[in-house]
Amino acid sequence: MTTGEQGKKKVSYSNLVLGAVLNLSEATTLGQPLEVIKTTMAANRNATSVQAIKQIWSRGGIFGFYQGLIPWAWIEASTKGAVLLFVSADVENRAKAGLGLGNFAAGILGGISGGVVQAYATMGFCTCMKTVEITRSKTAAAGVIPKSSWAVFKEIFAKDGIRGINKGVNAVAIRQMTNWGSRFGFSRLVEEGIRKITGKKNPEDQLTALEKITASAIGGGLSAWNQPIEVIRVEMQSKKADPNRPKTLTVASTFKYIYQTNGIKGLYRGVTPRIGLGIWQTVFMVGFGDMAREFVGKFTGDTPVNKH
Template identity: 75%
Template sequence: MSNKIEKKPINFSNILLGAGLNMAEVTTLGQPLEVTKTTMAANRSITMPQAIKLVWSRGGPLGFYQGLIPWAWIEASTKGAVLLFVSAEAEYQFRKLGANNFVAGMGGGVSGGLAQAYLTMGFCTCMKTVEITRSKQVATAGVPQQTSFQVFKEIYKKEGIRGINKGVNAVAIRQMTNWGSRFGFSRLAEETIRKINKKGEDQKLTAIEKILASVIGGGLSAWNQPIEVIRVEMQSKTKDPNRPKNLGVLSTAQYIYSNNGIKGLYRGVTPRIGLGVWQTVFMVAFGDIFKRMLNADGAGH
């Protein structure tokens, strides 16, 4: 039996599937959970029902889809392909260095998450947060409301590339820990389900078992919520005269802690768990299920 390590082929159908699943995830429950989570992280003194009320006051049901078009759609349609290319290459390199499948897979997930942040997600998450947190203009006769692109142009004019990529380092830390955790916890949950149901490594898990493993993995990945709250604060447009200018990751953590204590760093963790579960079910469970149906996963898992 050959020990030659082979790189799994990247099929075009995989890239389309990644983009399609991401678009479906964000357009269904993804964006409403994102908006609720971001509102709570930016306004750390309010409860979840108060956050839902605040979002509703900003446009009824459409308030929950602020930032969806174009920013969340741009992000969703590109980040899946970036994750796929980079994580496949990184996983192959880790395995060549002698890492086992679990470590190589986590390394691939971390590398893919890092590439996502700097290549596509930085400016998208920044602009989504700006849309969710900026003060809405009072409707005045003859004064048009600022569009999302006008706000983008204004920030770019004032602060350049750094302005539209504000908080990108926090996004990178979040994505690395997100995909490392989601992948790791989901795979550990799959192993546990195999043991409970006495299934061998060569036996495929059912769709329900896959979804259950993803629910566990997605829920547990919310441990990094403080990174998410820091990211939102760095990108937020909520008015606070006491907020220091030019916030970095550490100075933002200190500012949140001094104002809201340790609880402040976990604001929005409930919708974040929901979002983590929803995203992981789509990208891990549904991804595996559809790839199997399309025969697009190459050799093996």
């Protein structure tokens, strides 16, 4: 297939289904427990890792690590995964075919595009509600049942409308564009390095599953450099009682508040589980995503987008 023909290649809508299935699998396995640990540490910045895990366990045992999974994480995963794989694959393909970019630059552009679109299109209220569910108090007076997740959602919506349930969405967008720009970019860069080491000079020579997973894991781990943005996002969406927190939270004011109260270390709270989550998510969405497209391509007869 020539470069011109590749640029004219129609968008593969199977990426929507693949993205949804992969992201649901990622979240339901290790994704949500790592998300809960990371969010708990980011919201309680004076707590150690052990204290955070004990706090999560006290909220329901093993089920405490899956708080927010149903329905918010499932809604988020099915929608954001579909958007990410659909947009990033199309943009990455067009960047290489139309702009002549290499795998690294095209991967960054595809990841940034997919991350921004998924943040504003699907992730705002889901991310907000997951954080609310993880950080809100579940205790109530004797004889009073704590509010359900849906009741809290309705309460926030009734009070603040769309802006209330999308609180922190700008921070989410910054996080997602840097997340997936880094993850796709670094993964493609590592793939190029693996090709050189293994002597795969022909573009048609495929990486093995282990090589693809290795590249994705390294790319995912390196993407945790933007942890301060994640801590800011959690603080903006948190329902943790804190009388010292500014009433009006913007990305800038939240950054200032965290820095003044917890210093540089506070901006990197939860970075260890975040690295684990980044690796897990990138292996699913980049490594398994590429392999899944190859698999689907064998049945459809189409050359899959982003063939490496």
